Structure formats: structure tokens, C-alpha cells
Amino acid sequence: MSRVYNFCSGPAALPEAVLAKAQAELLDWHGKGVSVMEMSHRSEEFMSILASAKARLSQLLNIPDDYDIIFTQGGASASFAQIPANLSHGFESACYLDTGAWSTKALKEAKKYTNVVLAGSSKDVNYTTVPDFSTLNLDETAAYLHLTPNETIGGLEFADLPETNLPIVADLSSTILSRPIDVSQYGMIYAGAQKNIGPAGVVINIIRKDLLARSNNDALPSVWSFENLAKNDSMVNTPPTFAIYLADLVFEWLDAQGGVSAMEQVNIQKAELLYQAIDNSDFYSTPIDVRYRSRMNVPFVLADESLEKTFLKESEEAGLRTLAGHRSVGGMRASIYNAMPLAGVQALIDFMQAFEKRYG
Template structure:
């Protein structure tokens, strides 16, 4: 069977060149005689992989020495709790901006550790837009401001950040390495790998070094950011194969011309798909055009009763995992870095043909 176009929101498609390189190195990594999955995480071989991954990521995002780069386990959902546990020590509260499902989950976990000040929410607008930053009710004495600049489920994304003296903590799981960002504007960035970086199992954390002083010794050892930094992410056995694949993805990104080059591709992909949806009476996107995600494109059909048929036929056409999240329904095309323009064109061709066959009056 030939490979399909995989529009899954995560675990998502990986670059084919990366998969082929991993396949070629599966049994014998660089003459070591073993797979990366088999080698000791303390070995010279794996230490070189870890060092390479960190160095490539720092180059790609232009990360200064003011930050530590960590590779941690547990998924971004674990970080929802781990962040307030580490960074609210000595503070009475933390600020959270609520822009969708993942913001809501982060808020729920943070409330177990500190008082949460929800500075604004677009819940009443069904998370189709972003609250005006000028109206945020920020408490400048709080520990930090948490934001989720891309809500994967809702397909909402924003690039600007609120003006504040608080450290900004950002869940960039869906956007990391897809667009240029100024890391210096953030106190901490965290991102689950399984969208733009690699397979599930590792979370990238980029944390400003001064924030590590907040981490309390009362925390579990493997949860303490300061301990993780001091031990180069290896308090215990890290997700070695996931880090290795992340390094291959970083290498692939460098070969594409870096983040600036891949961002140009992502802009073009998203524009083609949104333009098609907007020109159709059969398909619709519910998000405020100013905040449409480049990575996750939800859309609905004019006749919702056709959704099951759309998914059945698209799957048969080699267009995989187009169902929207179970909490919102509809359709969703996740078009991360590894999705080529050819995949977008194939999706649009299918959507056009489906509309021609099922639109009323045609």
C-alpha cells in the first residue's frame, strides 16, 4: 500500500525523508552495531545525539544562552500541572488566557496548585476569536501569564503577545518550528513533539534560566525543572528514540532552509485551503479570519448529514484522519510542516468533487 496524506492532529505526519533515514539506521546507528532504541542513554553515541538535537533546536529558533533546553516526558498535558508546581513557588496566583480547549485544560490543572486569574476568555464566542489584549485583567504580581497561541481543536491561532512584565509561558505544541518566533519574549515555551517535531513521547521545554530559581526541592525529583536542567534532561532514562527522531526532523528543517523557509510554505498551504473553503457555499470555516490557524483548519459541511460519507470517501481516496475533534465535530485538516502542498491540492480536489456530487441543485 502506498503512503496516504495524513491530516491527523497528532501524532502527525513526519517528513518522509526522516522516516527513510531512521529506517536505514534502525539496526545499526552509525556503525555502533545497535539501534538507538537499544543503546544506553549514558553512552557516547546517545550523548552525541542529545547534544546535536539541542544545538540544532537552538540554531533553528535562535535561542540564547539565557535559556535551558530540556527534553522531558509525560506529554504537554503533564506540563499543565508541572508548570504551576514549579513556577508559582513564592507567588499567590498565576494568570491564564482562555482561548480554547487546551487553555481550559491547563487552567483546570493549575487550579490544583495555585489561585488562577483567568484574565480573559472567548468562551462566550465559542472560542472563534481571541479577546482584545488591551482589555486583559492582568495581575502584575502573579507568577506568570500562560497562553496557548494555537488551539489545535478549535483551529484558532494568534501571533502577537500581550504587553506585560510577567513571564509569558506558552504552549506551542502545535506551532513550534512552523513560524518565526522571538524566544526572548517568553519566560518558558513548551511543546509536545507529536505535531511538528517527532513522535509522541517527548516534550520540548525552553525555559529562561532565572525562572529555575523558583523550583522547590519539595517537588518530585523528576518534576523539578532545575534538577532536569542540572542533569541535562537525564535524571532518569529519557525518551531516547523520540529525541533521536526529533534531531532528524531538526536536520530536515535545516535542509529546507530553516524556520523562515518552512513558514513561507505553511503560509502558502493555509492560504490555498482557506481560499477554497471561503469560495464555496458547501464548506465553511467558523473562525474569525484574523485568527485562523495555519496548522489546523476546521471546516463544516452545509449538510451535516453528509459528514460520515465525506470521511468514508476521503479515507478511500488516501486522505486520512479528517474527522474533527470529538468535542466539536465537523472536519479538521492538520497541515503541519511535513504536509506537502501536494497533499493540500489532493484534499481540495476531493472536496471539489464531493461538493459537485452532493451539493443541492447540482
């Protein structure tokens, strides 16, 4: 069976080279006679994998020395609660910018732990754009400002950050490692792995060390305390060892591609080709403000909605998998993360143009 082009938003496609290496090492990692899945998380072997993953991520993102890398479980959805539980202690509020489905979920979860100040929202325009940063309602005495710079469901992305003295906490699940970022501009970055990092099961957290002291260890579960996790090298309990191992292989692969800057150029090319194909057609369209179109998640709709099921059926038969939009918004969505090759995007464009000729 040949491999398909997988446009799933997550769990997403992984680089074939990574899958091949993991397959080769599955039964016997580096001549040790065991799989990574069978290793003690406190063994010398796994500790070397953990150290490698942290070192490679630090190099790829040029993470400053005053930041810690923590691996957690539960996905970014668990982080929606874990972050306010840790970082809002001692503060009366936290600010949240509402730009789509995932920032809304994070905001709702935070209300269980602190008073939420709505910094701004684009709900009134169906989350098709980003609020003007000059109009944001920011409480500069708050614990932090939370952002979701890429809304995976809606296909909206922004790279600039608001001007504020608050620590910026950003959910970069869909964009981490797809473009260079200045980590020092953030108080904390978190990202579910199942998009640009590896398989589901682990969350990457990059947190400024001074924020660790906010963890109220007397009230927090031990496995939730950022301070406790940092002190114990992410191993308060058994970490998701195989997911961390695969993340390390992805980091190695990214380095071999030329790093994040080189990957950004490929991602720009892929996104421009796909959006150009959509814009040059009366058959397809996308509702997102052109200034904030996501490079990673490209939503589009057909002029004739009755053709959607046919489009999905025929695209899957053509080896183009998981193009259905999220159940909450419908339409189509192509997630074109780092592991999606340019050839996959071109194959999608060729199919879309052929489909338009048949049914347009």
C-alpha cells in the same frame, strides 16, 4: 502499499525523508551495531544525539544563551501541572488566558497548585476569536501569564503577545518551528513533540534560566523539577531516547528545507489555498474569526451535516486520512503541519471540490 496524506492532529505525519533515514539506521546506528532504542542513555553515542538535538533546535529558533532546553515526558498534558508546580512557588497566583479546549485544560490543572487569575476568555463566543489584549485582567504580581497561541481542536491561532512584565509561558505544541518567533519574549515555551517535532513521548521545554530557581526541590518529585532536570541535562531518569533521536532528525530535515523562515512561507501558501477553497464555497465553511485562523489546524463543516460520514469514508478511500474533527466539536479538521506537503493540501482541495460537485 502507497503512503497516504495524513491530516491527523497528532501523532501527526512525519517527513518521509526522516522516516527513511530512521529506517536505514534502525538496526545499526552509525556502524555501532545497535539501534538507538538499545543504547544506554548515558553512552557517548546517545549523548552525541542529545547534544545534536539541542544545538540544532537552538540554531533553528535562535535561542539566546540565557535559556535552557529540557526534554520531559508525559506530553503537554503533564506540563499543565508541572509548570505551576515549578513556576508558581513563592507567588500567590498565576494568570491564564482562556482561548479554547487546551488552555482550559491547562487552567484547570493549574488550580491544583496556585490561585488562577482569569486574564480573559472567549468562551462566550465558543472560542471563535481571541480576547482583546487591551482588556485583559492581568495581575502583575503573579508568577506568569500562560497562553495557548494555537488551539489545535478549535483551529484558532494568534502570533502577537500581550504587553506585560510577567514571564509569558506558552504552549506552542502545534506551531513551534512553523514560523519564526522571538524566544526572548517568552519566559518559557513548551511543546509536545507529536505535531511538528517528532513522535509522541517527549516534550520540548525552552526556559529562561532565571526561572529555574523557582523550583521547590524539597516539595517536587525529582523528575518534575525544572532546575533538577536542567542540572542533569534532562536525564534525572531515562529520557525517551528514540523520540529525542527522531526529533533531531526532524531538526536536521528542517534545516535542509531552509530553516523556519522558509518553512513559514510554505505553511502560508498551504493555509491560504485551503482557506480560499473553503471561503469560495457555499458547501463548506469555517467558524473561526478570519484574523485568528490557524495555519496548522483548519476546521471546517459541511452545509449538510448528514454528509459528514460519507465525506470521511470517501476521503479515506482517496488516500486522505484522519480528517474527522475532534470528538468534542465534530465536523472536519485538516492538520497541515510542516511535514504535510503542498501536494497533500492540493489533493484535499481537489477532493473537496469533486465531492461538492457530486453532492452539492
